Amino acid sequence: MNLKKEFRLKHIVLSLLSSALMLSILGLLSHVKTNLHKTVGDIVLSLNMQTATANAVTSVVTFFRGIDTVGEVTVLFLATTGIALMLSSTQRTYKKVVHQESFILDIGSKMLLNVIVLFGVYVIVHGHLSPGGGFQGGVVIATAFLLLFLANPNMKLKHSILTLGESLSGAAYVLIAIISLFKINILLGNFLPHPVSQIGELVSGGIIPIIYIIVGIKVGSEMSVIVEYFVKEDYLKEVPHA
Amino acid sequence: MNSIFLLLNLLPILFLYQFGGDLHVSLSLTKEFTLSLSQTPLGTFFAYLSLISFLLVTIAQKSKKTSFSYYALQFLLSIAMLAIVLAGDFITFFIGWEIMTWSSYFLISKSSDIDTKSLQKYILFSLASAFSLIAGMVIAYSFANSFDFNVIQNSFHTMPFNIKVALIVLFSLSFFTKAGVIGLHYWVVDTYSKAPDLFSSILSAVMSKMGIYGLFLVYGHLVGYAELKDMFGVILNGTDFGYVLGWIGVITSIIATFKAITQDEVKRLLAYSSIAQLGYIIAVIGMGTSFGVAGAMYHTLIHTIIKLLLFINVAAIVAQTGKNKFSELGGLIYRTPVSFVMLLIGIIALAGMPPLGGFASKFMLYNAAIDSKFALILVGMLFSGAASFLYCYKLVYGIYLGHPTSKDLETQKEVPISYLIPQVILALLLVATGAFPGAFIKVINPILIEFSLNTIPYTSMGVMQSAVGNFNGLFIISAFVVIFVFILLLIWRIKSKAKNNLNRFDISYCGEVPSKNTQLHYGYGFGTDLYRIKFVNAILKRSSSPFYEALATQTKKTAGLLSRMYYGNIHNTMIIILLFFSALYFIGVN
Amino acid sequence: MIFQIILLIMLAYVVGFIYMGLYRNITARIQGRYGPTVYQTFYDSIKLFSKKNSVSYGWMFYLGPVIMATGAVLTLILVPVFSDSDFLRSVTTQGNLFLLLYLMVLGPLGNALAVGTGGNPFGVMGVVRGLTRLIGLELPFYIAVVGLIIASNSSDIVHIIDLQKTTGLNILVHPFLFIAAMISMVGFFGASPFDIPGAPQEVYSGPRTEFSGKFLALLMSQGSIFAFAKLVLIIDLFLGGADSLWMLVIKTFAIFITIIFIGIVYGRYKVEQAVDFLMKIPTLIGVIGLVRIIWFG
Amino acid sequence: MLDFFNSNETIHFIITVGSMLLFTIGLYGIFTQKNLVKVLISFDIMESALFLFFIGLHYNFGLVAPIVDGSDKTFTNMVDPVPQAMILTTIVIGLAVLALGLSFGIEYFRLTGINDISKMNELRD
C-alpha cells in the first residue's frame, strides 16, 4: 500500500514537472515562427517547375533530398533485417495453428487482395502527380498481405521473391544514383529527359517516378516481411525444443 | 646469450666513450617536441655509473638461468636510463623515465615470489612519480614555451613565485618517490625484496639514483642553487630550502635505519638500508654548497658500489641455498669464504668506516652539514650512521657467522665464480675510493662548475680536502694495513698453538651439551628488542601502510558508491536524462 | 716516527693497565673490599700471552682481535698526545675528528665478528647488547663533538687544542657539551651504569666468553690502549690537551677518576633503560649546548 | 469570431498547444510506464506530437497542398513541401525503430518473460 502511494507520488511529481517543462517550452514556442528568411521550401517551390513533377513533396523526397530517401530506405531495410534476425523462424519450429477454415473469408480476402494491390500500385505510380508515392503505396500493398494473414495464419510468403524485390530494388536505387554520376556528373541527378511541358502527365519528371516505383517495391516487400513476422509471432506458438 | 648481452651492454659504454663527453644530438618529433641528447658532466657521471652497474650485473647473471626476454628488458632498461641521464629536454627525459618504469615493472614481474599487491604498489608509485613529473614539465612548458632544459633554466627566474614553488614541489615529489623518501617509500621495500634477486641490485643501486639525478637536474641545473637561495632565504649558513630537505633526509635515514634493523628478510633489510642511505644524499642535496653537491655525488657513487656488491652477494647466497631469511641462514663463513670477505668489505663501507670508501663519502656529507652549520642535521646523520652498525652487523652475522641452521647449509660450496667476479671488482673499487678519495674531486669539479659553485681544492689523489679539516686516505689505509700485519705477525709469533677447527657444538653452553637438534644460531633476530626503547618504538610502531591502505579502501568505497549510479535501470536513466535536460533548460533559458 | 709510535704504544699500554688496576682497586676500596693490586691486570695480560689457547673457530676468530687491536692503535696514533709539540704531529694531521669517531667503532666491529664466528650464545648476546647500547651511547658524544667542531670551525684536533688557548678551556666555554661527552665516556669505559655488554654477573663476560690465551690478552691490551686513547681525546677536546707528560697523566687521571666515581654510584641499567636514559638526559643537555653554539654562539 | 479562428496566429497557437499536450502525454508515459511496449508507444506519441507541431506551423491560411493540377501550372501560394518530406522520412524511421524495438521485446520476453524495462537489469554494476 505504502509502496504504491510512493510510486504514485513519484508519478505525480514527474508528470507535474513534465507539464511545467512543456508549459515553459510552450511559452517559448508561442513566438517561434518568425520567418526571418525565406525557407528552403520556398526556394524549392520556385525551382520545382524544372523537375517537371506535379507533386512538389515528391520532388523534394526523391530529388531535392534524394539522399535522405536512400537513407530512409536503408533504415527500413536495416529494421527489416533486424526483425528477421530476431523473429525469423529458421532457428525455431512453429506448430500449425488449428485454424477453422472459412470459405468466405478465404475467397473474400483473395479477391480483395487484387484490388488492394492494384490500389497500392496506383498510389505508387501516381506518386509524382498526386498525394501518395512509394512509401504510402508500399504500405498499402503490405496491408493486402496483412489481410491474407488475418484470413489464414498458416499462409507463407515466398521469401526468396521478397528478398529479391527488396535487394534488387535497393540496389537499383543506388545504381540509378551512380549512373547519374556518370551521365551528368551529379549523384542522384535527374539524368532522364524531363521536359517541363510534360508536367502533370504520367510519364514525366525523369527519374522521379522510377525512383518512387523502386521505393514502392522495396517498401512493399519489406513491410510485408515485417507484417509476416509479427503476425506469426501473434498466431503461432513456438514448439519447445525437445 | 649471456655473452651476447654482455657485449651489447658494452656497446653504450663504448659509444659514450667515443663521444668523449660532448654528445649533442637532437631529433624533431613533432613541431613542438624534439628529442635531444645533450651530455653534461653530471649526466656523464650517472651514465657511466648505471652502464657499468648493468655490465657487472650481467656478468653475475652468467650462472643464473635467464630468459631472453629478461636480458632484452634489462638492456632496454639500461638504454632508458642512458636516455634519462643524457636527455637535453623533458620529453626525452620523460620517455626514458617511463620506459624505465615499465621495463623494470616487467622485470620485477619475472620474479618467482612476486605478488600482485607488490607489483601494484610499485607501478602505482612509479606512475604517481611520473605524473608528478609530467605535471611539473607541462607547467614549466607553459612559461618557457619549450621543454628544453636550457630554455627552462633561462626562463625560470621570470616565472611567478607560486609557480616556482609548485614546480619545485612537483619535481621533488616525483624524484623523492623514486628515491624512496619516508612516506613515499611504501613501494620500495616490497619491490626490492620481491624482485628477482639480481635485479634488486639494479633497483637499489641504479634506479633509485635516477631519482637523485633528477633532483640534481632540478636543483642544480634547472632551478639553480643560487635561485633556490634567493627564493627561500637563508638560515644559519645555509638556505631554508636546504634545511627543510636536510630534515627530510635525516628523518628518512633514521626511520629507515631502525626499520632495517628489525627485518628478518635479507633483502628487506637491504631495501631499508637503501632508503636510509638515500636519505643522507637527500639531506645534503639541497644545501647548495660545493660540499653538499660533492657529498651527495660521492655518496651516490659509493652507495651504488656498495648496494651492487651486497645485493649480488645476497643473490648468490639465495641462489646457492634457496633461503632468504636470517632465521634460515647462518654459519656460511667457512663454506663460502670469498663471499664472506666481499660482504665484510661491503658492510664496512656501508657503515662508513675507514679505511674504505664509505668513510670518504660520509666525511663529505658531514662537511656539507658543517659548511651550512646545520648541527642538528649533522647529529642526526651521525646518529643514523651509528644505528646502521646494527644492521650491518646483522647482515654479516645472520648470513655468515654463528651456526648453520640446517643440514644443507653445512655442505654448501662457494658460490659460482660469475657472482664473485663483479663482487671482487666492486670491492676493489671500494678500497680504491678509500685510498684515493681525492681522485673523486677531479670528477666532481666539472659538475660544480656546471652548477656554478666553487670548486673543491685538490692536492693529491690520497687527500680529501675540506674547509674544516682533511684526511689522507692513502695514509690511513696504509697505516691500517701496516699495523694490522704487524699485530698479526706479533700474535703469530707468540707460540701458543690453538686447537683449530673446533666442533661447532663444543661451546660454553651453561653446562649443557648442545645436541645436533639444538638451535644454536642465536641472535639472528636481534633488533626486535629495540621495541622496548621508547624512542625506537615510536618509530617502529608507525608505518605508512595504514595510510595507503586506508587510501585504497576509501578509493574502493568511492568506486562502489559511484558505481551504484550504473545499476542498469534504463527507465531511471531515461528519467535522469530528461531531468537533466529540464534542469539545464530552466537554468539556461531563465 | 716508528720509534715514536712504539714509544706511544708502550706508554699507553703501561698507563692504560695502571688505570685499569686503579679502577679495580678504587672500586674495591669504595665497596669496602681490599681489592687486587694496581698491577694485577698487567700481570694477567702477561700471563695470558704465554698461555695456550683452548679454542679457536677458524681464521676469522683469529683476525677479529687483530682488527680490534689495529683499531685501537690507529686511534691512538691519530690522537695528538702532546700539545705544542711535534710529537707524531705528522701522523695526527693525516686524520681528523670524524675519522676518530669512526675508528672508535672499528674495535667493537672486529670483536663482534670474532664473537659471531665463535657462535657462543652468550658472546652473541653481549655483542648485541653492546651494539644496541652503542646507539644511545654515541648520540651525546656526537652532539658534543659536533658542537666543538662547529664552535671551532674545524675538525682538526690540533686546531681545537690551539683554539682553547685563546678562548679558554672548552670545559668552561661549553660545559653542556662536556657533561654530555662525559656521560658517554662512562659508557665507553664500560663502567656502571652502562656496563651492559660485559655484564659479568649475567652472561659470563659477554663478548669475551669464548676467548682465552693470547686472544684474551690481546683484547685486554687493546682495551687499555684504547682507554688511554679515549682519555687523551677527551682532554684534547675539553681540557686544552697536555703539554707535558705530567700534565697528561694528571689530566687523564682527573677524567678517569671522575668516570670511576660516577660509575660506582649507580647500578647497571638494562639495555633499553640505558638507551632510553642516554637519549633523554645527556642528549638534551648536549642539544642545549649545541643550540647555544649555533644560535647564540 | 470566425476571423479570429481563421487567423494564422490562432491556428498556430492551437496546434502548438495541442501538439505540446500530446508531447506531455508522451513524456508522462515515459516517466511512468515501465512496460516496453508502452514506452515505445510513448515515444511514438511524442514523435507524432512533433510531426503535428512541425506540419501545423507550416500551414498558413490560403495555402494549398504543393501539387499542381492540370489547370494552373505554377507552384505559388503553396505549403512549404520540405517539412512534409522531412516528416515523411521521420515517420518511416520512427516506424522502423518501433518495429525493431518490438521485435527485440518479443524475443526478450520469450527468453525471460520480462517486459518491464526497469527489471531488465541483468547488465548492471
Place this chain on the structure above:
Amino acid sequence: MSLGYYFLLPVIFSFLTPYFRKLGTSALRGSSVFLTFILFVQTLEYTGVSLPQISQFSVAPPIGIAFVLDNFSLLFLLIFTFSGFMVSLYMLWYFKANDNTNETRFYVFFNMLLAGSIGMILSCDIFNVYIFFEITGISSYALAAYNKDKLGLEAGIKYLIIGSIASIFIVFAIMLIYLQIGTVNIGLIAQRYSEIDPKIAVLIALMLFIGFGTKAELFPMNFWAPDIYQGSSSHVNGLFSAIVAKSYLFVFFHLFYLFGLNTKYTLLIMSLGAITFLVSEFTALNQKDIKRLFAYSTLGQLGILFMALASNSSDTISGALFHLASHSISKLLIFLVLGILISKFKSTKITIVGDFKSLFLSIVLIIGFLSILGIPPFSGFIGKILILKGFALSHNYIAIAFILLVSIVEAVYFFRLIALMLDKKRTKTSVPVGFVNYIVLSVLAILIVLFGVYPSLLTHYTDLATNALLQPHSYLQFALGVGL
C-alpha cells in the same frame, strides 16, 4: 571518386549481401573486406588532395544535400575506414571460429554502421545527419542484440530506448531550427544561428547537446553505456568504441564550434567531461566483467576528449584529436584481443586475461593497455602530453591536475590486469589466434608504436583538423555549395 560513394557503396553492398551469401561464405566475407578496403584506400588518397572537397546529391546545397570533406572530417574518416577495414579482416577469423548462423545479417549491419558513421561526419545537412544518426543507431542496436541471448537483447533494448530519446531531442531541435531560419543546411544555420531568438537558441543548443551528448556517452547521460558494452560482442564493442562513439563526438563538436556555442558552453562541457572521466575511472575499479571494465575505460577516455575538445584552444584540441585517434586504435586492439579470449574461454570475467598463454596476444594487449594509459613510447602518450601541454598553455592547471590524478586511478585497474597476465601461478591455456588476426593485431600494435615514436605522421593531420575546426570558414563556404 565522388564522396557519395562513401555512403552508396556500403548501401549497395548491404542490399546485395543475401546474394553474396549465396555465392558462398567466403564471397560474403570477402565482399566486406573488399568494401572496407576500397573505402580505406580511397580515404588515403584524399590525404594528398587539397581540401575541402564537396560532392553534391541531385541539387547543389543549400537547397540540396552534399557531402563535404574537410580536414577535420578527414581525420575521422581515416580512423573509421581503417578501423572498419581491420574489423572486417578480423571477422574473417571470427566467423570461422564461432557460430555463423546469422553471418549475412551481421555484414548488413556492419557495413551500414560504417556507412552511417561516415555519413554523419560528411553530410552538411543537419537533417541528413539525423538520418545517418538513425542508420548508425539501428545498426548498433541490432549489432548489440546480435547474439540473441539474454544479455545481448537487453543491451539492444536499452540502446534502442536511449537512441529513441536522443533522436526525439534531435528531431525537435532540427524542427525548431527549420521553423526559425527555414533551412537545414549546416552552413546556413551556422551563418544565421545568431539571428535566432536567444531563448530558442538556448533551447536548440540544449536539445542538440542532450541528443548527441547522450549518444556520445557524456555524464550524466551515460548510465546506459556500460550495459550496452557488456551485453554486446567484443568486436562490436570495438566498433562502438572506435567508430560509433567517435562519430557522435564529431557531430557534437562540429556543431558546437560551427554554431558558435563554444563561447557559452565551454565550461559546462569541460566540467561534464571531467566528471565523466572521474566517475568512470573510479567505477571501473570495481568491475568483474572485462567488457564492462573497458566500457568504463572508454567512457573515461571520452571524458578526457570532451574536456579537451571543448577547451577552445587549438593546442589542446590538436592533442585531443591525436588522443582520439590513438584511443580508437588502442581500444580496437584491446577489444579484438578480448574477442579472441572470450570466444576461447566462453566467459567474460576479468580473470580470462590471466588464463591465456600466447606471447603475441600478451604483447599486443599490453601495448594497447600502455597506450591508453599514456605511457611512452606508445601513441597514447603523445596524445596525453599534447592535451596537457595545451591545458598548460592556457594555464588551466586544474585540468592538468585532474587528468593526472584520475589517470592514477586508471592505472590501478590496467595494471591489475597486466599483473593478472603476468601471474605465473595461474594455469594458462594456449589460445589459437588465427592467421588473419596476427596481421590485424600486429598492424594495430605497430601503428600504436609508430605514432608513439614518430608522431608527426599523425600530428600533421590533427593540426590541419584543428585549424579546420576552429576556422571553419572554408567549410562553411563549401557547405553552401561554393566549391561546385
